[in-house]
Amino acid sequence: MAFSLQEQEILESIIVRSDNDPANPEFPADDPKFPATPTYQIHVEWFSNVWLKDESHNPTWTHKDRLGREIVVTYTHFLKAKKIGQVSWSLPQMSIISSGSAATAIQTQLKKYWLPSLKVLVDYKIDQSYTTSLENLGAEIYLTDLSKKLLTPSEILQLTNNEEGIDITSSEALDPSSRYYDWLSYEIVNSSPEFCFIPFWTGNLYENILNTNKKEISSLWGHDPRFSWNIDVLKKCHFLWATTNNPNTLADKLYSPHLPFVHFSEQWIKIYKQSWFCWNLSHVHIVQEQWIKKALEIANAQDISCEPSGIAWLALLLQMKEQIPSDAKILIVNTGMTKLY
Numbered sequence: 001m002a003f004s005l006q007e008q009e010i011l012e013s014i015i016v017r018s019d020n021d022p023a024n025p026e027f028p029a030d031d032p033k034f035p036a037t038p039t040y041q042i043h044v045e046w047f048s049n050v051w052l053k054d055e056s057h058n059p060t061w062t063h064k065d066r067l068g069r070e071i072v073v074t075y076t077h078f079l080k081a082k083k084i085g086q087v088s089w090s091l092p093q094m095s096i097i098s099s100g101s102a103a104t105a106i107q108t109q110l111k112k113y114w115l116p117s118l119k120v121l122v123d124y125k126i127d128q129s130y131t132t133s134l135e136n137l138g139a140e141i142y143l144t145d146l147s148k149k150l151l152t153p154s155e156i157l158q159l160t161n162n163e164e165g166i167d168i169t170s171s172e173a174l175d176p177s178s179r180y181y182d183w184l185s186y187e188i189v190n191s192s193p194e195f196c197f198i199p200f201w202t203g204n205l206y207e208n209i210l211n212t213n214k215k216e217i218s219s220l221w222g223h224d225p226r227f228s229w230n231i232d233v234l235k236k237c238h239f240l241w242a243t244t245n246n247p248n249t250l251a252d253k254l255y256s257p258h259l260p261f262v263h264f265s266e267q268w269i270k271i272y273k274q275s276w277f278c279w280n281l282s283h284v285h286i287v288q289e290q291w292i293k294k295a296l297e298i299a300n301a302q303d304i305s306c307e308p309s310g311i312a313w314l315a316l317l318l319q320m321k322e323q324i325p326s327d328a329k330i331l332i333v334n335t336g337m338t339k340l341y
Contacts, residue, residue, distance in 0.1 A: 001090060003083045010113055011079040014072055020182075022226050027069050027183055028059055034226065035187040036066075039331070042302055044314070046321050053188060053333045056305035060105045062336035063184060063205070068105035070180045071168065075115050095119040095160040097146065097169045099253050100130040100338040106168075107139040119160035121169075123147070133340040146256065181205045185212040186226040192233050193331035195324055197313035199254055200241035200284050210239060210269075214277040238281040240320070242312035250292050253309030253338075281323065291315035307337040 017032060018024040025034035037057045044050045058065035071094065081087050093116040096103060103120040110118055118139045122131060123146040131141045142160045151159070153167035185208045188196060200206055213234050216227050244254050272278050295314035299306050313332045317324070324330070 001082075001088050003079075006114070007079055007082065007091075010115065011076060011083070014076050014113055016073055016076055020224055020226055025183065026073075027066055029069060029072075030059075034183065035190075036183065037187070039187075039191055042304070042332075044298060044317065044330075046326055047317075047324075047330060048327050050317075050330045050332065051191060051193070052304065053191065053331060054304070054336075055184075055334055056310075056336035058105075058336065060101070060108050060339040061305065062101040062105060062310070062338065063181070063333075064102045064105035064335075065108075066184055067102060067180045068107075068109040071106050072109045072113055072115065075113070091116050093117065093119055093162055093165040094168050095121065095156050095162045095165055096167070097121045097151070097156060099123070099126065100134075101253065101336070103134055103139055104137065104338055104341075107134060107137045111138050119162050119165065121146075121151075121156055121160050129340055130338065133338075136341045181208040182212065183226070185209045186224065188331065188333065189213055189216070189234060189237075190227065190229050191331050192229045192329065193237055194233070194328045195238045195240065195281075195317075195330045196333070197240050197242065197317050197330070198333040199251075199309060199312045199335055200243040206239075206241050206284070210272055210278060210282075213237070213239075214272065214275075217277055235276050236279045238279045240281060240316060241284045242287040242316035243284055244289075244292075244312070245286055246289060249289060250296075250308035251287075251312050251315075253307070254312055281320075285316055285320070287312050287315045288319055291319040294318055304334060305337055306334050310335040310337055 017026040022034045025032045027036050037055050039051055039053045042050055042052045055063040078091055096118065098120050103118060107118045120134055120139050121142050121144060124143040135141055144159055153170055156167045156169055157163050157165055181204060188209055189212055198205065216223055217231055217234055244251050247255060249255050269283060273280055273282060292308055292312060292315040295311045295318060296308060298314060299311050317330065317332065
């Protein structure tokens with residue numbers, strides 16, 4: 001199949017900027033800047049120095065927009081390979097398990113550049129407003145019972161009628177852990193927190209941030225140009241991730257009976273602590289429901305755009321308030337809320 005005029009137009013429309021030049025950032029595509037989203041101080045009782053990294057300012061209101069942009073960049077590689085004759089097939093469709101935000105961010109970007117629509121596998125119990133919104137964006141929706149078993153990439157492709165396509169639920173295909181959240185990771189570590197709170201799902205963002213910390217702390221040949229803070233502060237930062245094991249939780253985006261392709265290991269985080277790449281409270285913590293409700297009250301009172309799953313970071317801070325100095329510099333990452341179309 002020859003490289004078409006339409007494919008050439010698509011390739012030319014996708015402007016790919018630098019990988020790591022803060023003066024020429026890659027995100028968001030329409031108005032690139034670094035940092036891409038604001039960080040500002042908020043009020044939390046018991047603490048005097050709490051800051052919010054607010055990813056709700058992204059185009060579809062969540063940090064998943066950064067993932068969506070990288071999926072588009074991945075398609076430029078496919079297009080270039082086809083242009084030089086390396087491959088001759090049509091552009092592949094991608095499949096993903098999603099509860100809303102990732103699929104929304106990715107499909108929004110695919111639609112913008114006239115790329116193949118996303119195939120989305122969702123649990124049959126999902127709120128219909130999310131599936132309707134995704135269909136309005138042009139995504140293809142497939143229902144299944146995600147509680148039955150942990151699905152492999154090949155099973156995800158089969159369930160979405162996409163055997164010749166690519167599953168991007170995991171990092172095995174496109175390796176999102178290595179680049180999808182690298183700019184966000186630098187925006188976070190450059191804030192120089194003593195305690196950093198963030199929600200946890202598959203762990204891609206968790207892994208990115210800690211690997212960024214490790215890279216800059218252990219660097220022998222100079223730092224990434226995006227890095228702009230004190231190594232000694234980073235060595236003593238506690239990175240705390242919130243999740244839940246409650247199937248009836250308000251933070252429904254954080255719960256899954258079979259969490260696919262989880263990026264977390266007790267041994268991995270133990271080695272990072274012992275190597276001084278993070279401080280001793282760094283871990284994935286189970287957040288209790290009472291604190292999620294309290295966190296929502298605090299967020300709503302300050303007009304913070306979020307949903308329960310994106311506010312779990314604040315819930316964990318409240319839950320652990322007796323273990324954290326009241327004057328410590330605390331950074332909370334608001335991953336936002338799913339935009340409905």
